[in-house]
Amino acid sequence: MRQAYRFALNPGSAQERMLLSHAGAARFAWNWGLARCKERYEAESSWYSAAELHRLWNAEKKANPALAWWSENSKCAYQEAFRDLDRALRDFIKSKKGLRKGKRLGFPKAKRRGRCKDSFRFTTGAIRCAGTTVTLPRLGTVRTHESTRRLADRLEAGTARILSATVSRTAQRWFVSFTVEVNRGVPQCHTRSGTAIGVDLGVSALLTGTDDRGAVITIPGPKPLRRTLRRLRRASRAHSRRQQGSANCRKSAARLARIHARVADIRADALHKATTDLAARYETIVCEDLNVAGMTRNRRLARAISDQGFGAARRMLGYKTTWNGGRLILADRWYPSSKTCSGCGAVKAKLSLSERTYRCGTCGLATDRDENAARNLLNLAASGAERLNACGGTVRPGFAGHVPVNQEPGTASAGKTGTAAGQQAAVTSKLTNAYW
Numbered sequence: 001m002r003q004a005y006r007f008a009l010n011p012g013s014a015q016e017r018m019l020l021s022h023a024g025a026a027r028f029a030w031n032w033g034l035a036r037c038k039e040r041y042e043a044e045s046s047w048y049s050a051a052e053l054h055r056l057w058n059a060e061k062k063a064n065p066a067l068a069w070w071s072e073n074s075k076c077a078y079q080e081a082f083r084d085l086d087r088a089l090r091d092f093i094k095s096k097k098g099l100r101k102g103k104r105l106g107f108p109k110a111k112r113r114g115r116c117k118d119s120f121r122f123t124t125g126a127i128r129c130a131g132t133t134v135t136l137p138r139l140g141t142v143r144t145h146e147s148t149r150r151l152a153d154r155l156e157a158g159t160a161r162i163l164s165a166t167v168s169r170t171a172q173r174w175f176v177s178f179t180v181e182v183n184r185g186v187p188q189c190h191t192r193s194g195t196a197i198g199v200d201l202g203v204s205a206l207l208t209g210t211d212d213r214g215a216v217i218t219i220p221g222p223k224p225l226r227r228t229l230r231r232l233r234r235a236s237r238a239h240s241r242r243q244q245g246s247a248n249c250r251k252s253a254a255r256l257a258r259i260h261a262r263v264a265d266i267r268a269d270a271l272h273k274a275t276t277d278l279a280a281r282y283e284t285i286v287c288e289d290l291n292v293a294g295m296t297r298n299r300r301l302a303r304a305i306s307d308q309g310f311g312a313a314r315r316m317l318g319y320k321t322t323w324n325g326g327r328l329i330l331a332d333r334w335y336p337s338s339k340t341c342s343g344c345g346a347v348k349a350k351l352s353l354s355e356r357t358y359r360c361g362t363c364g365l366a367t368d369r370d371e372n373a374a375r376n377l378l379n380l381a382a383s384g385a386e387r388l389n390a391c392g393g394t395v396r397p398g399f400a401g402h403v404p405v406n407q408e409p410g411t412a413s414a415g416k417t418g419t420a421a422g423q424q425a426a427v428t429s430k431l432t433n434a435y436w
């Protein structure tokens with residue numbers, strides 16, 4: 001099983017220069033390889049593979065005295081840039097032939113200093129971690145901001161092996177991300193077999209869930225996030241007023257990037273905590289398969305940010321349910337979980353985002369919007385109409401018995417909605433003005 005471990009680096013000034021030099025080398029190699037490939041692509045519709053580029057580069061770097069600086073950096077930086085380029089070209093062809101999902105890709109572009117992400121990768125050499133340090137080829141021992149114990153313990157015990165180390169810079173801060181092959185003992189079945197929860201990833205709450213016993217779980221967005229989002233809005237307004245290309249514009253852009261990175265950190269942290277907890281408590285988790293790529297084009301800031309959270313949450317739930325011996329079920333993208341009444345099944349034609357309470361015109365049900373959606377997702381899984389995702393594995397019967405599949409108004413389930421409505425008052429007050 002592959003897993004990533006990411007640590008923030010705290011390099012010395014000499015190390016920082018080395019980091020920049022390696023990132024520059026990777027960028028140079030990408031651009032150099034891209035120029036060769038472009039030539040060949042235009043002439044004969046093919047390109048050089050990573051191995052061919054590496055051979056060409058080895059010949060050129062010895063022949064051309066202007067490239068004598070190459071030896072200052074690990075040869076991995078060049079080699080991995082060629083591999084990235086090769087992958088980008090293959091993705092471009094796949095996309096062109098319609099064999100790749102998502103947005104159409106263009107021909108890979110040249111990278112410009114300051115306009116691209118500074119990044120490079122090591123796959124060979126001394127890559128280690130211990131205490132609050134990591135050891136990387138050429139760079140030696142670099143201090144980290146936090147302990148690497150999580151990974152170091154696994155390496156020591158022999159249950160993990162580092163495959164590569166990618167070093168990159170986000171908002172002036174350097175990070176190393178290890179791709180690690182981990183031997184994880186995955187249980188055959190979940191410790192709480194038969195439990196299920198429908199989860200709605202909301203805009204106002206981080207997530208709202210309704211489980212098979214009828215309990216409603218609401219995890220509000222973290223408070224520091226709201227504060228940081230306010231700062232973000234102010235900073236982006238200030239940035240938009242700066243004159244393009246000026247020194248002040250560069251400064252405000254750097255500030256904006258730092259706040260964006262902070263928002264991403266807080267969000268990731270909250271999502272990790274929430275999804276770890278859910279995966280441990282429930283065998284089956286049902287959530288919506290949202291078109292995240294399409295949604296993030298939304299122009300409203302808070303909305304766009306929570307949209308990014310959806311993709312991350314779904315990914316985390318996918319692998320964490322697997323680690324716990326459970327499964328994640330994704331409802332079809334077009335399933336109207338928000339617009340459907342969880343009481344009688346009537347579907348509304350329109351439901352605006354600002355309507356926080358779902359009011360059914362057919363049976364008179366009034367319940368929290370996200371809670372209604374979560375209950376629908378849970379019911380959907382129980383009815384067996386869902387689409388299983390790749391992480392899911394086989395459908396295990398058994399949990400359906402706990403779930404009221406067919407909820408009729410006026411029967412036991414209506415009473416259940418009543419209890420939920422009681423809890424709802426507390427829930428909604430918590431959510432006012434949140435940005436999830």
Ligand SMILES: [Zn+2]
Nearest residue numbers: 341344360363
């Ligand atoms: Zn209804």
